[in-house]
Amino acid sequence: MNATVEQLAPVEQQATAGWVVAALYQFKEVANPEDLQQRLLDLVKTINLCGTLIVAGEGINGTVAGSRDAINTIHQFLLGEGFNTMEYKESHSSDKPFRKMKIKLKKEIVTLGVEVKPRDLVGHYLDPKEWNDLIARDDVILIDTRNDYEYKAGTFKNAIDPKTETFREFPEYVKKELEQHKDKKIAMFCTGGIRCEKSTSLLLQEGFDEVYHLKGGVLKYLEETPAEESLWEGECFVFDGRTAVKHGMEEGVNTKCHACGWPLTPEEVAEPTYEHGVSCVYCIEKTTDKQKEGFRMRQSQIIAAKRKRL
Structure with a gap:
């Protein structure tokens, strides 16, 4: 596997109130990662999921969100594939936490860039x-x-x-x-x-x-x-629309700057350097006026797309 292959599946709006979010991983030898990727893609086309799963020869990793039934379906599928010692955690999100569902094929399920043996040698x-x-x-x-x-x-x-x-x-x-x-x-x-x-x-x-x-x-x-x-x-940064969670796995108060990705406190959002989707105190000096204008255009397109779905 010399390149990352990304497969996308469409995700509909969640009909039920709230989303179940499942974070999971397991280091396990996967004999045919390409085959597993394809079967996962076939599965997620039949259920309403969003998020990302990474498949590699060393195992699986990712976070997905959906209804209770959808999460149960993907969980049972992975258990049936032999991922029966997964580190598996669930939480909830009031809003859709990911835009799409992605199944990625990579060399590592988390990229360190150095060969190690986490199944054999671990702390x-x-x-x-x-x-x-x-x-x-x-x-x-x-x-x-x-x-x-x-x-x-x-x-x-x-x-x-x-x-x-x-x-x-x-x-x-x-x-x-x-x-x-x-x-x-x-x-x-x-x-x-x-x-x-x-x-x-x-x-x-x-x-x-x-x-x-x-x-x-x-x-x-x-x-x-x-x-x-x-x-x-503080709060724990998460890689989805919630930005961060706190004790009890409740959604935190941090907001992500969609220009640079840094988490912002309510006080930082209130600063004049913050413009939603365009800039914050951490990146306002790092982008040009032309880039900021591009961010504004992107943000207006996102807002327009959300209005169409309502």
């Missing part, structure tokens, strides 16, 4: 209670393996921001910043757990002694941990 899994106990210790290095804009929306208290724009940059961060800490306890976390499957495998492969990660990621932590016991600060 110590910790549940939320064990995680709280570990990261409260002074001898633990706590690393947020997510991207810089995700860190901005919220993170664990005292977590280190590697300042990576993509997960592919993480191996370089390890070489530059962590090489001298191979004898330390390293705790890492990400949104749903999949990036930490690879990051802990990478560190163990590089000779680190004690590597830990949060099982089920931040989403599982926010689902299970009462706010009064939580060490999480």
